[in-house]
Amino acid sequence: MFYIGIFFxxxxxxxxxxxxxxxxxxxxxxxxxFNQTVNLVFILVVFxxxxxxxxxxxxxxxxxxxxxxxxxxxxxxxxNIWDFNDxxxxxxxxxxxxxxxxxxxxxxxxxxxxxxxxxxxxxxxIIIFYAGANLGLELAWYDPILFVLFAIGGALAYASVxxxxxxxxxxxxxxxxIMPMMYNIGxxxxxxxxxxxxxxxxxxxxxxxxxxxxxxxASYFLGKxxxxxxxxxxxxxxxxxxxxxxxxxxxGIKKYRxxxx
Amino acid sequence: xxxxxxxxxxxxxxxxxxxxxxxxxxxxxxxxxxxxIVPAVNDISFTVKQGEMVAYIGENGAGKSxxxxxxxxxxxxxxxxxxxxxxxxxxxxxxxxxTIGVVFGQRSQLWxxxxxxxxxxxxxxxxxxxxxQYNEHMNHVIKTLDIEPLxxxxxxxxxxxxxxxxxxxxxxxxxxPLLFLDEPTIGLDVLVKLKIREFLKEINEKYNTTxxxxxxxxxxxxxxxxxxxxxxxxxxxxxxxxQSLKENWGEDKEVHFQFVKPVQQAELEALPLSFxxxxxxxxxxxxxxxxxxxxxxxxxxxxxxxxxxxxIKDVKxxxxxxxxxxxxxxxxxxx
Ligand SMILES: Nc1ncnc2c1ncn2[C@@H]1O[C@H](COP(=O)(O)OP(=O)(O)O)[C@@H](O)[C@H]1O
Ligand SMILES: [Mg+2]
Numbered sequence: 277m278f279y280i281g282i283f284f285x286x287x288x289x290x291x292x293x294x295x296x297x298x299x300x301x302x303x304x305x306x307x308x309x310f311n312q313t314v315n316l317v318f319i320l321v322v323f324x325x326x327x328x329x330x331x332x333x334x335x336x337x338x339x340x341x342x343x344x345x346x347x348x349x350x351x352x353x354x355x356n357i358w359d360f361n362d363x364x365x366x367x368x369x370x371x372x373x374x375x376x377x378x379x380x381x382x383x384x385x386x387x388x389x390x391x392x393x394x395x396x397x398x399x400x401x402i403i404i405f406y407a408g409a410n411l412g413l414e415l416a417w418y419d420p421i422l423f424v425l426f427a428i429g430g431a432l433a434y435a436s437v438x439x440x441x442x443x444x445x446x447x448x449x450x451x452x453x454i455m456p457m458m459y460n461i462g463x464x465x466x467x468x469x470x471x472x473x474x475x476x477x478x479x480x481x482x483x484x485x486x487x488x489x490x491x492x493x494a495s496y497f498l499g500k501x502x503x504x505x506x507x508x509x510x511x512x513x514x515x516x517x518x519x520x521x522x523x524x525x526x527x528g529i530k531k532y533r534x535x536x537x
Numbered sequence: 538x539x540x541x542x543x544x545x546x547x548x549x550x551x552x553x554x555x556x557x558x559x560x561x562x563x564x565x566x567x568x569x570x571x572x573x574i575v576p577a578v579n580d581i582s583f584t585v586k587q588g589e590m591v592a593y594i595g596e597n598g599a600g601k602s603x604x605x606x607x608x609x610x611x612x613x614x615x616x617x618x619x620x621x622x623x624x625x626x627x628x629x630x631x632x633x634x635x636t637i638g639v640v641f642g643q644r645s646q647l648w649x650x651x652x653x654x655x656x657x658x659x660x661x662x663x664x665x666x667x668x669x670q671y672n673e674h675m676n677h678v679i680k681t682l683d684i685e686p687l688x689x690x691x692x693x694x695x696x697x698x699x700x701x702x703x704x705x706x707x708x709x710x711x712x713x714p715l716l717f718l719d720e721p722t723i724g725l726d727v728l729v730k731l732k733i734r735e736f737l738k739e740i741n742e743k744y745n746t747t748x749x750x751x752x753x754x755x756x757x758x759x760x761x762x763x764x765x766x767x768x769x770x771x772x773x774x775x776x777x778x779x780q781s782l783k784e785n786w787g788e789d790k791e792v793h794f795q796f797v798k799p800v801q802q803a804e805l806e807a808l809p810l811s812f813x814x815x816x817x818x819x820x821x822x823x824x825x826x827x828x829x830x831x832x833x834x835x836x837x838x839x840x841x842x843x844x845x846x847x848x849i850k851d852v853k854x855x856x857x858x859x860x861x862x863x864x865x866x867x868x869x870x871x872x
Contacts, residue, residue: 278665285658444563457560532611533551534611535644
């Protein structure tokens, strides 16, 4: 309860600050939209001529991309902590975080959130409905509930990878290029995993669970029964990976060195 | 009276890494690390009673900030025991931080981009302070620190002195029984320093707030603290009254005279004084420097006899700084 209250306090502060710099805010939303359009055009161009790719047709691939945008938007809004190492460890901002009576990761999340990323939800839904209509998909009454569970599961799976990478900074103060690389790998989750070889598929499922952000959960709504087991694992995988990542974070906090002078 | 701080055999070692480059290097650093071990705080023990104001001093790099970071739960000690406000700061961090206030002079505790009052409002929620408590306590704090006109400005637009006063107010929102101040007066002008000292004295008297502060300003200590804990290379080399520290180690006063007309050193040495004075000529500034013991009214005797004998342009009294006291102690061994 306390955490929910604090969350909304920060959200309202965030809105206030953002509205003061309205033009930045709009530019950011526009550049997000632009990014997503570029990605979509890419998919249309690549898959425009091929009717089928490993048994997936064009609209199914577009649907997966649309689905991917939903957990990705949630992730970007709250776990966009790619600059954690520089900002909080090297510059010692973590000192401030650690003198406050709230869980440190939660504080970092609410300080760094970028709510405009939530506009990705709108783009995602437009694409999902467009592709879904082309495919003639039908909704059961419980599908919206599953959709929410799968989307949150996917976002948590995505977030856990970045939390672990951020935590590495507690142990090692060497600069790494892991963060940007992960953003690239994350994108693999929006294509059907069976187009990759076995090793990559295994990696994207059990090591860096990005397949649970796009293909696996989307497969359920596309009626791909051979993937159902993975679809339904999405919330579980999300929760397990997230819990483990928070445990790693909590261990990392004990190793925090401060910024020195 | 219970103890606010109890520290036994506290130690913090830093590993200073030589890190490898690249992604592969980063992973190798995770497994095998090349490092040297440097003890920043070296098995120290002390206690602070509730309501005490203690100055924690020492040269740069002595380990003051590291100690404070362990006492506030920011850093995990390498070894040793810490009980602060009856808790282990690091293990019970979230509960513990409700009972302390922290100010780092070198680093802002406030949010950089938002107005001071918005910071206060968020902190009020974070520390679950009720409206009544807030109004009763903070209105007074805001008035005493004279920060009313700053409240609607973002922190990044404040001067250092303005920011420090706001930081201090922010650290007190939940009216903690224990306050840690790491160089709160560094770089501040005299008036702001005075205001902050006065304020700290007041909250100590009013709420019996325990204060542990580090400073390089002897004035801060004289105004606030009876007790001094002195650290050198991570070890406590003095823990006791400020008065006896000064008597033993800072007793020499230097008085600088600048004369209107040239004066011979022999003339000065011939002045009839009842106590020993060492005269030195400062070539660079063309001033004379008298070194005497700070006892009784020796300084005023010295100044009055010099002033009546030779016309002077300027007099300065130079007090031994903490750094000089520390160096004295360091050079002559332990206290
Ligand atoms: N994060 C850190 N990593 C490595 N060494 C550190 C770190 N923080 C402090 N040190 C070292 O520990 C010693 C004590 O530092 P510090 O506690 O900041 O001293 P002080 O506050 O008394 O000036 C110094 O030698 C400093 O270089
Ligand atoms: Mg320091």
